[in-house]
Amino acid sequence: MTTSWGVAQEPDRQHAIGELGHPEDGWAGRALSLATLYPPTTVPTIRFDQEGQQVGCIEGANLRKAALDAGINPYKGLNNFNNCGGLGQCGTCVVEVLEGARNLSPRSDVEEVYLADRPASYRLSCRTSVNGDVTIRTRPAEGVGKGSNSLVGALKALVGRG
Numbered sequence: 001m002t003t004s005w006g007v008a009q010e011p012d013r014q015h016a017i018g019e020l021g022h023p024e025d026g027w028a029g030r031a032l033s034l035a036t037l038y039p040p041t042t043v044p045t046i047r048f049d050q051e052g053q054q055v056g057c058i059e060g061a062n063l064r065k066a067a068l069d070a071g072i073n074p075y076k077g078l079n080n081f082n083n084c085g086g087l088g089q090c091g092t093c094v095v096e097v098l099e100g101a102r103n104l105s106p107r108s109d110v111e112e113v114y115l116a117d118r119p120a121s122y123r124l125s126c127r128t129s130v131n132g133d134v135t136i137r138t139r140p141a142e143g144v145g146k147g148s149n150s151l152v153g154a155l156k157a158l159v160g161r162g
């Protein structure tokens with residue numbers, strides 16, 4: 001097959017070139033066609049309510065890491081020293097989801113254990129992936145309870161009374 005400008009093309013190749021625009025259309029025509037071929041991806045936005053901060057992240061980003069990268073502390077008080085560093089072992093990185101819960105990964109089994117006595121809107125930030133826009137409250141008032149996800153709970157577990 002031969003194009004209108006006299007270049008032999010395979011049918012698929014000709015189709016691809018056709019979508020990129022005819023060479024006589026110039027760069028503007030090509031840019032428009034490239035935008036069609038590669039539409040801009042949406043960047044999830046995390047709005048941290050208490051800090052009044054808004055950060056963009058890649059789809060599937062870890063919520064705890066995104067917070068830390070933005071200079072936002074997900075831990076409260078002594079839990080700054082008494083946390084597992086994002087391994088899902090301490091239950092201290094609790095956040096409250098104010099908006100956009102459907103844009104987060106589902107609650108994991110670990111979260112179900114640590115957050116059993118907390119509202120459904122509470123999540124462990126280190127176990128949560130962000131897939132779309134959300135609004136988050138870090139360090140919610142009753143985020144860390146008196147059980148396994150508290151300093152007392154950790155000390156009890158350490159001395160065998162957990």
Ligand code: FES
Nearest residue numbers: 086088090091126
């Ligand atoms: S940092 Fe320990 S459970 Fe999230």
